[in-house]
Amino acid sequence: MPKPGDQIQVKTKDEIFEGILIPSSNKKTLILKLSSGYNIGISNSKIKSIKKLKTIKRITPKTKIKQNKSLPSVSLISTGGTIASKIDYNTGAVKWLMEPHEILSLAPEMSDIVQINKIESPFAIASENMSYQHWKKIAETTARLINKDEAVIITHGTDTLHFTSAALSFMLKNLSKPVILTYSQRSTDRGSTDTNLNLICSSHLAKSNIAEVMLVGHGESSDTYCLANRGTKVRKCHTSLRSTFRPINELPIAKIFPNGSIKILNKKYKKRTDEKVTADTKFEEKVALIKYYPGASPDILDFLTEKKYKGVVIETTGLGHVAVKESKYNWLPSIKKAINAGLTICAAPQTLYGKLNPLVYSPGREISKLGVIYLEDILPETAYVKLGFVLGHTKDSKEIKNQMLTNMSNEFNDRLTEDSFLY
């Protein structure tokens, strides 16, 4: 008989349901968690047949993971998220219940590829609850572990993973080894989980010569290969597809196949060195990310100025625009007031793809003249993280502008080509 947690198929007279069996307090009803995330109750009297589709392996803290000492040593940092979660069978919702070492059980193949040296879990949270304090903690843990290992693999929730990958890209100095962030987009006890392939490909990449912060996950919705995307040029682009993380304005660094083959797609990466990695985690918290839209009132910018924010990234339209016509929607006076009050205002493209250029249209010129810093082809998310990082390091407006426009971690792509559009 199937046990709670098993994936089963239930046939009634008229329908076929597939999902995960959830314990039911009512003996007359069977409860299934469907792949849509919904739970349904099916009256036992209507059930014609039940078939077990997949047994979910349950690994306890006592399960021994074999370790091959001849393999390169890698440490694992578990921070929470779906990859570190299981379904709470009382509510049918997902909870962060997993012990860090259990992550290994999701891809036992890892121990044939690398030797897991340490597993640390500084915290276990859903990634939407993260903030800069968590980025600091992850950066510090990574710097401490990586100097004794060949690489670090970090498991993390998907919702804000691209913010964390950008933060680590700026915070980790003298990076000399691979730092790999990976995830599960689908619950690890579902048949459709992507965990196994993501962890296997991450392990292969950990042995590579690529000393970058990379986000590794499904390249397409089937289990064929993973992409390693640059930490500053990647974004979560789909709420549920396993291939949700896409490169924006840059080709992925590499394609990784589960057999260990790595195909370089983008030669612009740093190679391994002997440098000692350090974490530089100073960060200014009073930074905001806002989006311009037709009818947007500039009063939101006035509010940030009053609240003594230090920096704002505006997701501008097109080549870098907001309303500038004389009307209640004209943003120029509020931009001027904010900059006079000491705020740093940066522009990033709300189109996501492409590069800003304030010089083509006169509104762009007007905004630019007031001192708004145009951040080329940067992602708004990366711009937000970078602004917090830069303002954590200097209060001098010239130096802020200089640093914001310096290509610190390949957040700008000087050779933007069309082949990265909708990759």
Add this chain to the structure above:
Amino acid sequence: MPKPGDQIQVKTKDEIFEGILIPSSNKKTLILKLSSGYNIGISNSKIKSIKKLKTIKRITPKTKIKQNKSLPSVSLISTGGTIASKIDYNTGAVKWLMEPHEILSLAPEMSDIVQINKIESPFAIASENMSYQHWKKIAETTARLINKDEAVIITHGTDTLHFTSAALSFMLKNLSKPVILTYSQRSTDRGSTDTNLNLICSSHLAKSNIAEVMLVGHGESSDTYCLANRGTKVRKCHTSLRSTFRPINELPIAKIFPNGSIKILNKKYKKRTDEKVTADTKFEEKVALIKYYPGASPDILDFLTEKKYKGVVIETTGLGHVAVKESKYNWLPSIKKAINAGLTICAAPQTLYGKLNPLVYSPGREISKLGVIYLEDILPETAYVKLGFVLGHTKDSKEIKNQMLTNMSNEFNDRLTEDSFLY
């Protein structure tokens, strides 16, 4: 000799420049507007040769456009934007100088496809300066003209065109004929302009049986075909590429080739009827669109509540999340306060692609319980427009929720498939 406005090639000893000749006040220097948008000055003494690449036709208000009365009659509404603009040769920046009828000169082929009945220009502005008043005006003009014609073609700036297409989708009632929005992503006096193909394909589509609000423009960066995307499911995705408008969570309705061939990609469209089109333009202005990010303070929501906003769309992470943990970043108390004060709060996916589902993770359940309306696979931009439209029609919270979740203009796609991801 080339005249200002002509596209020329200038060779110096070491380099070759191509761009548009701009009048120079300094006789020793030739000024070129490069395709990057930048102007450069080249000392005449360094120039080895000048070659004219393309003469820009200058059509005056007196140029006669031939009209074939046997062709279907279409009206044109010009609202400004790059398609209605020329370079101001004094500054090298783009200005909105074109007379409405001049748009015809950008695609003289139009008059072999349709008969242009009327050309109206209710205003001529850059689309980043638009707000709901402009959408109203366009909707009213469209409704007035379309009942006497076979279709209406609207030319518009690109920056916020997808907001306008969503607004018209909600505002035009009993739509019984094609309403086509089109644009120029590249300046009309540049060699790389996309205007010609976009206007030709729009004219062909005007004769079709598709009674929908559609956004028509380049399907790929070359001049091969245009896509007709649904007004509520389209977004500007690239700052400069001509194929910038992409369908999100839906296949384009059709592919249009310059020879007039139309290939239907998505059968879900309304066919022509005899209904009289009307404009229902009631709109609530106090609506905002904000984006959640790690470290985002909920004080921005408190501010909107204090400022007596009536509605907010939050671009949530993943399946529909914001921070809910007990900390200064916890959004739950501010959401509760806002809803108690009468604000309608809606969630839309910041991933853009995919569908929200508040039931998978407990944070989603908590937010959902407070009364936040989860708008499935809607675009945040469309959600903002719809919320303003719905709040313009009712103040009753049950009715607001009911209308927000009703599929009014195919803003929801009930049969979301993977083939629309990164289309």
